[in-house]
Amino acid sequence: MDLFVLFKDHVQSVIDDLIKGDVLPQSVLVDVNFNAVNVEPPRDAAHGDLSTNAAMVLAKPAKMNPRALAEQISLKLAEIDIVKSAEVAGPGFINLRLEDSYWPQVIRDILADPVGFGQSDIGKDENGVSQKLNIEYVSANPTGPMHVGHCRGAVFGDALARLLEFAGFDVSREYYINDAGAQVDVLARSALLRYREALGEEIGEIPEGLYPGDYLVPLGETLKEIYGDALLSMEEDEWLPLVKQEAIEGMMGLIREDLAALNIHHDVFFSEKTLHEDQGAKIKAAIEFLREQGHIYRGRLDPPKGKLPEDWEDREQTLFRATDFGDDVDRALEKSDGSYTYFAADIAYHKDKYDRGFSHQIDVLGADHGGYIKRLKAALKAISAGDAELDVRICQLVKLLRDGTEVKMSKRAGTFVTLRDVVNEVGVDPVRFMMLMRKNDASLDFDFAKVTEQSKDNPVFYVQYGHARVHSIFRQAQEVMPGIDPASEKLKTASLNNLVDEGELGLMRRLAQYPRVIASAASAHEPHRIAFYLYELASELHSFWARGKVAPHLRIIQEDDWELTINRIALISAIGAILKSGLSILGVSAPQEMR
RNA sequence: GUCCCCGUAGCUCAGCUGGAUAGAGCACCAGAUUCCUAAUCUGGGGGCCAGAGGUUCGAAUCCUCUCGGGGACGCCA
Numbered sequence: 187m188d189l190f191v192l193f194k195d196h197v198q199s200v201i202d203d204l205i206k207g208d209v210l211p212q213s214v215l216v217d218v219n220f221n222a223v224n225v226e227p228p229r230d231a232a233h234g235d236l237s238t239n240a241a242m243v244l245a246k247p248a249k250m251n252p253r254a255l256a257e258q259i260s261l262k263l264a265e266i267d268i269v270k271s272a273e274v275a276g277p278g279f280i281n282l283r284l285e286d287s288y289w290p291q292v293i294r295d296i297l298a299d300p301v302g303f304g305q306s307d308i309g310k311d312e313n314g315v316s317q318k319l320n321i322e323y324v325s326a327n328p329t330g331p332m333h334v335g336h337c338r339g340a341v342f343g344d345a346l347a348r349l350l351e352f353a354g355f356d357v358s359r360e361y362y363i364n365d366a367g368a369q370v371d372v373l374a375r376s377a378l379l380r381y382r383e384a385l386g387e388e389i390g391e392i393p394e395g396l397y398p399g400d401y402l403v404p405l406g407e408t409l410k411e412i413y414g415d416a417l418l419s420m421e422e423d424e425w426l427p428l429v430k431q432e433a434i435e436g437m438m439g440l441i442r443e444d445l446a447a448l449n450i451h452h453d454v455f456f457s458e459k460t461l462h463e464d465q466g467a468k469i470k471a472a473i474e475f476l477r478e479q480g481h482i483y484r485g486r487l488d489p490p491k492g493k494l495p496e497d498w499e500d501r502e503q504t505l506f507r508a509t510d511f512g513d514d515v516d517r518a519l520e521k522s523d524g525s526y527t528y529f530a531a532d533i534a535y536h537k538d539k540y541d542r543g544f545s546h547q548i549d550v551l552g553a554d555h556g557g558y559i560k561r562l563k564a565a566l567k568a569i570s571a572g573d574a575e576l577d578v579r580i581c582q583l584v585k586l587l588r589d590g591t592e593v594k595m596s597k598r599a600g601t602f603v604t605l606r607d608v609v610n611e612v613g614v615d616p617v618r619f620m621m622l623m624r625k626n627d628a629s630l631d632f633d634f635a636k637v638t639e640q641s642k643d644n645p646v647f648y649v650q651y652g653h654a655r656v657h658s659i660f661r662q663a664q665e666v667m668p669g670i671d672p673a674s675e676k677l678k679t680a681s682l683n684n685l686v687d688e689g690e691l692g693l694m695r696r697l698a699q700y701p702r703v704i705a706s707a708a709s710a711h712e713p714h715r716i717a718f719y720l721y722e723l724a725s726e727l728h729s730f731w732a733r734g735k736v737a738p739h740l741r742i743i744q745e746d747d748w749e750l751t752i753n754r755i756a757l758i759s760a761i762g763a764i765l766k767s768g769l770s771i772l773g774v775s776a777p778q779e780m781r
Numbered sequence: 782g783u784c785c786c787c788g789u790a791g792c793u794c795a796g797c798u799g800g801a802u803a804g805a806g807c808a809c810c811a812g813a814u815u816c817c818u819a820a821u822c823u824g825g826g827g828g829c830c831a832g833a834g835g836u837u838c839g840a841a842u843c844c845u846c847u848c849g850g851g852g853a854c855g856c857c858a
């Protein structure tokens with residue numbers, strides 16, 4: 187149960203009452219945007235537990251003084267059982283304070299359903315059925331193992347998928363394999379070289395333009411096992427498809443392993459190549475579909491400003507009228523050799539997703555694809571007649587630092603850092619958490635020294651230690667007070683009396699915010715908000731724990747007071763549950779012990 | 782030349798889709814543990830929210846322009 191949603195309903199019904207009582211004019215029902223009315227925790231806790239701006243939003247349309255209106259509303263709100271006081275403050279805020287006896291309810295709610303607490307229904311339709319949502323992320327070219335650059339999008343997409351699932355969506359995780367372009371041809375040629383090497387040939391330096399990486403060596407061996415020396419006697423148009431097929435499978439195997447090392451698993455791997463099969467039947471169909479709607483025409487494009495490509499030729503071509511859907515220019519669908527552009531295939535791909543029932547789509551792309559957003563959105567709008575929505579999230583670059591100096595990466599110089607290197611060196615949890623401590627569209631410094639540091643300076647350990655601390659207290663309690671069992675069902679029926687210290691109340695208030703944090707992070711597609719919330723929750727826990735050092739009556743374990751001890755155990759058990767819940771959304775483990 | 786992202790404390794960043802006196806961490810200074818893990822906690826100084834206009838009861842947040850950093854700009858993927 188989300189406290190803030192509950193009170194928004196209360197506020198709404200008070201407004202309805204005031205309209206019925208002719209205090210407010212009927213006209214506000216049409217004049218007021220009720221979405222602007224909100225109930226939220228005040229920034230300053232001294233202002234109370236909940237705050238609403240209702241009077242200020244309503245004042246103007248109702249032609250009333252905001253403070254006078256606030257008085258009227260606050261009187262009604264004060265009648266609610268659990269409301270201790272309702273005060274008007276500032277320009278017309280209504281600050282609510284709840285009875286201290288209310289807060290333990292959040293502990294009961296959490297203990298009753300530790301895994302489900304905070305789940306949201308924003309992903310569900312009016313019948314309570316989860317809506318289908320497709321999130322495409324990673325989609326690295328299958329030409330080699332993943333490097334750190336891919337890492338952020340992978341972690342972000344995965345965490346967002348988990349978050350949206352938690353928020354009620356029926357989520358499908360998808361990987362788009364770019365197995366149709368020229369790059370995979372280069373891959374195949376590079377692989378053939380390794381194949382010849384496996385057959386004993388001296389291949390020398392890898393020629394410019396081919397992939398030099400050692401990771402292709404095993405692929406050469408595999409080709410040798412499958413084909414013997416048969417490929418050597420074939421023409422390129424004969425061996426290329428065979429080698430390409432094998433190479434892509436090999437590279438996708440590497441990539442899947444890399445992703446698995448990060449705890450990332452996709453539901454669907456969609457091959458771009460399948461769109462091009464049968465003379466591009468699927469792409470042709472998508473273009474035909476658009477043509478029927480009048481969104482395709484033959485025309486010329488202006489050459490791009492800034493730098494003119496050397497082989498620029500002005501020609502009439504098949505164009506998608508993207509400008510009708512918010513893009514800056516219309517977009518080409520066919521290359522000069524008659525084959526389809528990458529974008530044309532992508533239109534077919536997004537149409538395919540739409541046809542599979544995904545009206546909610548998210549693409550997670552790298553920073554270098556920023557210029558691609560508008561045309562993708564335009565395409566989905568056109569293909570779904572405005573029915574589907576696409577959000578494109580861009581992940582900015584990660585700057586790798588070692589001892590404070592930037593690690594420059596270059597494929598030529600062979601100094602690029604693979605994802606696997608990073609995971610092996612620092613571990614999955616720190617990598618994931620670090621990537622999620624930043625807003626996705628801000629660039630990110632990733633300092634090896636800091637990420638591996640096991641101290642409070644490292645937010646991962648700080649939050650995980652919060653969870654470990656909860657369990658540490660459990661262990662201690664069972665030792666000194668045999669008979670107390672944190673896992674027991676009895677905890678759920680604890681009296682929860684006497685949890686009246688500011689620290690305890692603060693923790694309960696913080697717990698009550700969890701559903702709200704989930705809902706806002708999910709609807710904004712911003713998983714980093716979870717990370718910050720967890721940090722704050724852990725911080726309050728550590729702080730309360732430390733106060734027990736100087737004020738013994740605040741320690742969780744009170745050997746001479748079983749009831750209080752059990753009540754506090756219930757409190758920290760709820761905290762542990764939320765830390766675990768939030769960490770699992772981020773895909774980070776919640777250890778019970780850290781030594 | 783056009784479009785997108787960013788600009789908040791010395792540093793790294795939050796700021797809950799427009800709310801009240803702008804917050805954390807690091808760094809710096811001063812403290813805290815006979816007993817629940819010091820991988821912790823308490824207190825302190827530190828700000829023209831890049832700048833200028835505008836929108837309104839109210840702007841770090843929305844709009845316009847300027848400056849600075851990054852990215853993208855027919856058929857690459």
